[in-house]
Amino acid sequence: MTLAAGSPLLQGEVPDDLMGPINVHEFEEVARRKMHKLAYDFIAGGVEDELTLRANRAAYEHVYLMPRVMTDVSTVSLETELLGMKLASPILIAPTGGKSLVIQNADEIVARAALASKTLICSATGVQKILEKGEPLLWWSNTIGAATKAQARGYARRVEDGGGKAITLTVDNQYQSNRDRNNRNRFDYGYMQSGVPKEGAPKPPPRSPALPAMWQPHTPQMTWEQIGWFKDGSKMPLIVKGIVNPEDAALAVKHGADAIVVSNHGGRQLDGVIGTLDALPDCVDAVGGKVPVLMDGGLRRGTDILKALALGAKAVLVGRAPLWGLGAFGQPGAERVLWMLNAELKLAMGLAGMAKMSDISRTIVKRRLG
Template structure:
């Protein structure tokens, strides 16, 4: 029986090839940032209020004018087909079964974006964008996504190249012959880090936001912001949303966990655009902590791959259902009837935390 996201992770590890598991789970360098993402949530207590009549909390939120059934979306992760043959198709089906839960589809998805869009139901689809040296390739992908009904672009800004991921180097990781980026032509993808060195545009600056607006009418979010100063620059560049992210600890090791920098960025944003966070969310109460510290919603990445590996579309639905159940349970016990009831007073820093038997925290 799987009752937590940690249960899904353990089941997925038992099913996946060790090198693929390391590709999913590994971080850059010594993986300090990978660990910090999860550990950051353990540094906050929740402070419940009682007798609030919160027996049936409402988890809905509106982002960019679109209603979500809960303040959780699916972060962009490449090659879902490494976890399940149907890849992003199964992810879309599993997400749609739960309701309106957004799915951010990676540039390096293992299934065509048109196939994914056909399975979306009421799921808002966003396209994650790596801006390549050949802008015509990026433009073509964006045009296809817009024609398929995608609703926003999420520009990843923390990856002029891929970080030094030691697990992949030790494993000499290469994509299997039957897995690749279904939406990009050509070859050279077998070693992801080498492909990124050759094809990613390392010279990007804030003018790329204007370029995206010149090729698409879709809202533009930037993903990879870790300082208030960069958040202010992003708003100055005219972005429609910000994702606080360190790429799941997979780019620069030694940067803080995303929850640790969220308050600074929330102060800089001051409610002017939607503010999302990814990295380390593994429990419903983690979602509450992120919202109390300034996020409008969170994204989860690796756990979705765990659900795929365990049970395909049904596994994704089951995993998201657990997260929803944990969220509503935590809201009720905290006296929160709606997400609007969440304020900074909901959390306080932990000064001491007892040892935890059977800890289940890992990843980002």
């Protein structure tokens, strides 16, 4: 079985330093050592006590694989069809704001890594220059909503004209969340514009812990009607990102969503939210096959991804993983992480007796009760 696929790094040209980390966890460690603490904490951190951040990872520990044997797995294909798009892999890049804290121009660099590794990228920014050149970047835009129907329509048209293949609407961002690590570091959201802070630079003055500082509205007015607003403006699919409750999964479909992403924003919004792998099966059941269900949260291994696919995800998104590659070695690092995840998934499928996406089903997983 050959593990080779899209990225140039797969053809054997792996720079020496990239050979150091052997998995995503180790890429994170290299990135952590290279990055300013404030930037590392911003990316790595969750909200408040980080219960949900941990729940996302813990969920993979209580779902077990039950591989099949004696199936012909001499070739394993990750090819996936999603919303009429043919994808080389079910692993997509999740939208992550604030990447410029990792390195300058990070949005475009990650988009270039996506292009090089034939990975679909979901992003609010950083893709224009690449698409303007006619490069075959697979891009879904990401938005947190619009104030009016006219704005939503205009946005959808611009995305479609700009080469977007779908719109993802993030719905779990009603307020700025309460992130203890950022508060402890006196993190200032202005850094997202000003870029990576220099090591030893003076910290901004402490922010008031009073309620107003904890009550920054982002999209508190958003309701289901926004799905229709965006859909009116283009022919592209509209994907709702940020659902964990099966009732919302059903409502999203009822209001016209073409797909949903089971996501808790990587544990960065409301603490105490269920881990996404645990939330996935009920959401899949609630949707009842009417639209594809995607998921993200805590994916660091090919086996994590196989479990998500087995529990009904049609594709998955990775948020922090490519950023650890980026923080460790820039664009080659991000590509290497994407390659590793694809290689691990391919190998996991081979060892689980699954030759193609459609072979994967719930029969290959068991959830530990209690």
